[in-house]
Amino acid sequence: DVKVTQSSRYLVKRTGEKVFLECVQDMDHENMFWYRQDPGLGLRLIYFSYDVKMKEKGDIPEGYSVSREKKERFSLILESASTNQTSMYLCASSPLQGGTDTQYFGPGTRLTVL
Amino acid sequence: DAKTTQPPSMDCAEGRAANLPCNHSTISGNEYVYWYRQIHSQGPQYIIHGLKNNETNEMASLIITEDRKSSTLILPHATLRDTAVYYCIVRVPTNTGNQFYFGTGTSLTVIP
Numbered sequence: 024d025v026k027v028t029q030s031s032r033y034l035v036k037r038t039g040e041k042v043f044l045e046c047v048q049d050m051d052h053e054n055m056f057w058y059r060q061d062p063g064l065g066l067r068l069i070y071f072s073y074d075v076k077m078k079e080k081g082d083i084p085e086g087y088s089v090s091r092e093k094k095e096r097f098s099l100i101l102e103s104a105s106t107n108q109t110s111m112y113l114c115a116s117s118p119l120q121g122g123t124d125t126q127y128f129g130p131g132t133r134l135t136v137l
Numbered sequence: 138d139a140k141t142t143q144p145p146s147m148d149c150a151e152g153r154a155a156n157l158p159c160n161h162s163t164i165s166g167n168e169y170v171y172w173y174r175q176i177h178s179q180g181p182q183y184i185i186h187g188l189k190n191n192e193t194n195e196m197a198s199l200i201i202t203e204d205r206k207s208s209t210l211i212l213p214h215a216t217l218r219d220t221a222v223y224y225c226i227v228r229v230p231t232n233t234g235n236q237f238y239f240g241t242g243t244s245l246t247v248i249p
Contacts, residue, residue: 027180058239065224066181066239081236113180117235125171126237128180 026050027129029114035135042101044132046114053119055097056126057081057089060111072097073119104136140164140227141240148246149219155212157243159225162206170201171226171237172210174219181224184210215247 030045048055056071058081068081070089078089086108090098097116101108111133115126142160149155161170171186185192185199187208192199198211212219222242229236 054235056237063241065241068236071236115180125183125186126173126181128182130178130180 027114027116027127029112029129029132031132032130033133033135035137036101036104037137038105040101040104040136042104042134042136044099044101044112044114044134046097046099046116046129047095048097048116048127049095050116050118050127051094052116052127053094054117054126055091056115056117057087057097057099058113058115059083060113060131066113069099104134106136108134109136110134140229140238141225143223143225143240143243145241146244146246148248149212149215151217151247151249152214155215155219155245155247157210157212157223157225157245158207159209159240160207161225161227164205164227165229166205167230169228170199170205170208171228172197172199173224173226173239174221175224175242176218176221184223186228215245217247217249219245220247221245 027048036042057069058066060066067083072078072091088100111131113131114129117126172184173181175181187199201208222244224242227238
């Protein structure tokens with residue numbers, strides 16, 4: 024079974040702090056994704072990566088950056104956390120583009136910025 | 138612009154079929170329809186996907202209209218464990234990979 028793990032289930036940070044959210048997958052998938060999930064807005068794509076050191080902006084990249092130094096690890100970085108970044112953050116991975124590139128999700132990190 | 142629209146909530150009696158509709162009227166010919174569900178406090182879980190033919194697997198059936206502007210996810214015998222938010226998603230190919238556009242989903246409650 025594919026396993027996607029996220030470093031924390033719950034995280035509380037203060038405004039202005041630098042925040043790192045880590046995601047690791049164990050299936051050698053090329054593609055990795057970061058979403059945020061907010062009530063009434065569904066899942067929105069922040070960034071995705073299709074290879075090591077490669078990244079693409081999603082729909083809402085402002086205020087975020089990402090890092091992919093190794094194939095199995097994709098990090099989401101909040102350079103200076105703000106209260107409007109309080110949300111559930113979901114990481115996903117999928118194999119290389121094809122007809123059945125199902126995304127596998129981690130359990131999520133609920134981030135609260137005070 | 139939302140690529141999919143779904144009713145916000147539905148109820149279904151346990152043991153009955155749950156039919157979850159989705160509109161994707163602007164879908165293009167090479168864009169797949171995917172369905173995921175999310176049980177409370179967990180990440181989304183893949184259910185099924187299709188392009189233009191109806192599909193069935195051990196979890197559900199997917200019925201896509203001939204014009205591809207809408208689809209229906211069918212859970213043939215709903216159980217209490219099927220209570221979840223169900224997302225209808227359009228997968229859009231891009232130069233750098235496929236992007237998944239999630240809607241706001243349908244919250245399905247299975248009633249005993």
